[in-house]
Amino acid sequence: MTIAITGATGQLGRLVIQDLIPAVGAGKIVALARSPEKAADLGVAVRAADYDQPKTLGAALTDIDTVLLISGSEIGKRTPQHAAVIKAAQDNGVKHIVYTSILNADTSTLGLAHEHRETEALIKESGIAYTILRNGWYTENYTGSLPGALQAGAVMGSAGEGRISAATRADYAAAAAAVLSGAGFENKTLELAGDTAFTLSDLAAEVSRQTGKTIPYSNMPPAEFAKVLASFGLPEGFATMLAEGEVEISKGVLFHEGSELSNLIGRPTTPLADSVAAALK
Template sequence: MTIAITGATGQLGRLVVESLKTRVPAGEILALVRDPAKAADMGVAARAADYTQAETLGPALEGVDTLLLISGNEVGQRLPQHRAVIEAAQAAGVKRIAYTSILRADASPLVLADEHKATEALLKASGLAYTLLRNSWYAENYAGSIHGAVASGALIGSAGQGKISAAARADYAQAAAVVLATDGHENKTYELAGDTAFTLAELAAEISAKAGKTIPYNDLPEAEYAKVLESLGLPAAFAAILAQSDVGASQGGLFDDGHQLSALIGRPTTPISALVASLLP
């Protein structure tokens, strides 16, 4: 039995490997990474695998039974990259692919969902067993915003009163490890989200309590928020995606109260207050 993880040296990938090592022997885990040298500290075997270099994927997947396909981070390029991995997995005889998608990818108002929805369709058409791990937002996505809010005196966004069911990256990683290491997840879709949802106004209140000063939430029009993000150094295209994601949150795109994540990991998810407390001791 060999379980492989793509992007294993990334922030999510490393956490998945660490969690998986508590469930299966390290000798059954394979890190698929662009540079195996960067995986030398992980305590598992590593092979070179690059989403953009299809010739690396077949050899990397040889002998793999179960694959975790962590979605690529190049928005706009992910679908061909994912297709290359899926096709290589078919040719290599991989039996099941688990894929890190986005919450309710088939109905999400977030533009980010488009590539995930298309990748899910590829998986369903592949003939391979699949498991869709539809992750909501990472709590860590707000780390920069929290520091910025304290420095500037206000939290900004375009999410209105939309509730956001975020959880810690480690929570999602643990769920992936459970799915990879146990049976009964074939052809299933999990909507994974935090147990406790919050609005950005509520996040601002949490920041205020920890910072010891009042930090309001200022809700901005989408275009204006994108311009602010640009002014902070983000590329225009990425700033636009983040602003649109906030608008999607205002439409319920990042809210879920099904508690499938905590059910999979067997404990409550990590609340946003824990991130705030870790950043503002």
């Protein structure tokens, strides 16, 4: 069995490959990357694959049994990009597609969910066996901005007291590796999220505890928060979408009570305190 990992040079892709090598052996893994030279340090075979250049995808998926389709990062372009990978998988006789979707994609009110729903439908229509990994929020979505929060003296957002069942990239990567190296996951959809939910007030309290400084949570109107995000360099449209998404988070769209993720990886998901400590190093 040969497994191809799309987006292999991204943060999630690299972690999946690290976890997968001990499980199946480097010789059974192919890293697919837009810039193959950036994948030279991964320790596995590398093939060029560009979502926007379908001709590269056919060669990339030759003699591949399973594909991990890591969702693209270009909002608004992901459905046609993913469709190109799915078509190449069909043309090359790929037997199994594993896709990184979003938590509760079928009912989620987050703007990001739309392209995931479309991609899930395309995969199911392809006739190829599938596993949908509906990943919840990455804890790093918040801990990555802690240096800015410390500088500003507050954790900022528009999520109110919405509870967020986040987990780390490493947790989700371990889940993907478990599915790719395991058996019995065909035609299943897995809702994956952290064991213990937190609010942004909880995050601020943990940052305060670990730094010895008083770092409150500042809950802002979404329009104001969008301006803050734009001031950090995010494109205006993307900043607005993220801020509006925070309003949905306040309603519980990223809360999940199940333990599917920890059951799959065979350990508890990474505690918030550990993630904060890592970000503050």
